[in-house]
Amino acid sequence: MSNQQELWDSDAAQRYDTPGEGMFAPGVLGPTVEVLAELAAGGPAVEFAVGTGRVAVPLVEAGIAVSGIELSHAMIARLREKADEARIPVVQGDMAEVTAGSGFSLAFLVFNTIANLLTQEEQVRCFENAARHLAPGGCFVVELWVPQLRSLPPGHGGTVEVSEPGYLLVDTYDVLQQHVISHHLRFGPELSDGRAARITRTPHRYIWPGELDLMARLAGFEREARWADWDRSPFTDQSRSHVTVYRLRAD
Structure with missing residues (x-):
């Protein structure tokens, strides 16, 4: 993971934010926050790879308590320019390993970031870590591209x-x-x-949708929904990405 730390350095953290444009555009962020707030249902949420707070900050503004996990010191420093520790607590470390608490209603991992884990084993451990964070019946949401x-x-x-x-x-x-x-x-x-x-x-490391579903089942999740985008448009064989909602089994 040290290589990932080097990739997401202070220069990358500064270039990551593009207010009002790209993945920060209202048309992208609005539906994302709306879906996540609905799935949290008023309960607390934890974001794996919280980054500079692109999603966490507006989700907090929507009334959802958000904690984060983030590997990059530089990305956390950028987030701290927007929200202090009391507002968005963050644990620094590997999202497949470290713990930010338990009993969350929602865990989420957006913008393809699970693919930053470069082995299948690490990606499976990430699902297992999400399950440890969630209360029974909680949701894990993954946004990921489809290999082309x-x-x-x-x-x-x-x-x-x-x-x-x-x-x-x-x-x-x-x-x-x-x-x-x-x-x-x-x-x-x-x-x-x-x-x-x-x-x-x-x-x-790219992941096929079916492989992602198997990782989820191994960690105790059932797939609840899969959309082509945050607007909940249907996922088809032509979709280039997907948003998938997994529900942690009560047992």
Whole structure:
């Protein structure tokens, strides 16, 4: 996990927040917070990989008590610029291992972050850790992308996922290990450090929806719902991502 700590350094934490745009846009955050608040049903929630508080802060503003787990010291420091420890308590550490309490009504892990755990074993332990945090009947919500292996041309190991002014995203795949490395190339006069271009790389272990369901069952969960997005649109074989709600069995 030390490599993840290096990836999510102070520079990454500063660039993560894009107020009003991208994943911080009201059209993205609004439905996310609405669904999570409904599932919490007035009870406390815990966010795995709370980051800079993109979701936790507006969820608290919606009246839900939120605690967090976060590996990156830099991301926690950025969160502390928005909310103090009394408002959003955070435990620093690996979301597959550390404990932020128990008896929560809701645990959630959004924006593909479970894929930051680079082995199947770690991902299974993350589900088990979520179960330890929840009261019987509590919900675990996971937002995750669907691997786009169908878009790989024969004989090629990568795809261009985003191409727009100033930004290029290329994903390269190791299908044997279920690993994908996202290469983020940013370029143009808007770079604050004066460089012509900047490239960063983030590794992930992708998870098929059926594999995710099996991880959940091993940890004592049953799948309650799966949508293509936070607007609860139907999940289909063409969906590029999903939001899945798991319910912890009472036994």
